[in-house]
Amino acid sequence: MEVATEVGSLVLRVYLLRSLWTALYTQNLAPLNLPLHSMITYATVALLMSLILEVDGTRLIREKLREGTIATDLMKPISVPFYFFSDGIGQTGLHAVLVIPSLLFSLLLVRIDVPRPEVIGAFLLSFALGYCVNFFLNFLMNSIAFWTLETFAIQLIVRWVSDLLSGQVIPLTLFPGLLGRLVFALPFAAIYSTPLLIYVGVIAPAQWAGAFAMQIVWLTLFAGLSTLVWRAGSRRVVIQGG
Template identity: 30%
Template sequence: MGTSGLYRAVSLSSFKRYATYRAATAAGVFTNTVFGFILAYTFVALWDERPGLGGYDQAQALTFVWVGQGLIGAVALLGGGFHEELQERIRTGDIAIDLYRPADLQLWWLASDLGRGAFQLLGRGIGPMVAGALAFELALPANPLTWLWFLVAVVLGITVSFALRYLAALAAFWLLDGSGINMVSTISSIFFSGMLLPLTVFPGAFGEVVRWLPWAAMLQVPADVLLGRHAGVGVVGAFAFSAAWALVLLLLGRALQAAATRRVVAQGG
């Protein structure tokens, strides 16, 4: 099996692994749907008072809510996924075995996380979106090409999410307990991705800053692509934004991985 075939197999294995957690998936769909209704009615009240808030009409704002609920699992907006497992392997020293495998550590976990994200998008993401579309008037596009661009934005968002969580996981090489940095990572993801409110709602310089942070690639960018707010060249710009952050963070992860590998060798594995 070639290198590319190996990572495809890892991704497929991860997809199948998460597909076995039927009860957890059903619970996730139910929880996301309930929270979606709570958030949706909050948005209805808010947009009744402030029509056009953040540049969205009410249908677009509600679409943003349900896109967020559909992507919670896929882009790990609430954390979870591989990084806690990786942190545990670092804590126990099993990471030394991983480093001896004939596979790149970062690419192995990236392939695994893409498989996880694909299952979460299908198994946990479609249900809340359908529920939202049945209960509210949403601004969903009729053009299949827009949905394709949305999926591209989601894949880039999953990659950015992976890269951020990979950095958090590798911090376990230097920290005795990774729970603190995991909490900071999750809170940052919730607030700066647009999960609670679209980032365009935040005013002034603060709003400008948060829209340029990497977390925006996880929800704000995919939602705006689906809503058609990035048209023509704008779609390319949205992809470039997410891809640039993915590249920067992955390269930073490789640098931290190299430093961590030297630390393992220096301590004798």
């Protein structure tokens, strides 16, 4: 039942995206370097990626801090951040399985370009890197709970910004001039934009190494920051009540 509704809503969203971009393209709003079929491919793959990326394993941090149950985890011989990461991977795995029927159905509805195997390989690698960047971004957001216990507003803002600037909704190539250069320099681009642009071929094989390097830079930076925040946070853990 859950799978059925999930697939149903996804098919609807794919259909809407196709209609939207087709309408925009007939109004001649097309970005210069992206033909319509690439755009639809981009939007559909972005949607499928979001099914996996929107799983937030680190949400547990906030919940456990609020309820004070983080104490029991800290009393075990485990790295608690790694526990959150594993939990996220597990949930992601489950969602990935759910993506498969959705994928099949959306293939009936829209025609997505299927690139050469090495491009798919590069896409998957880039996606994996983006997944980790996204994990640490979520980790940092939820770690704010160490200080405020209430993180909803901040998360909402970051979510809006990242939806827009990560290339999930519109390709970053659409941003003009200076703004266009700026959005590519932001960490959000490493989450959706880089793998997607590799998929549709805007990032050519010659530029792959540079794109991966950029993702790795953000990943390292976020991971380092997360370590610092976690250390500072767990030192000031004052378990609520009890």
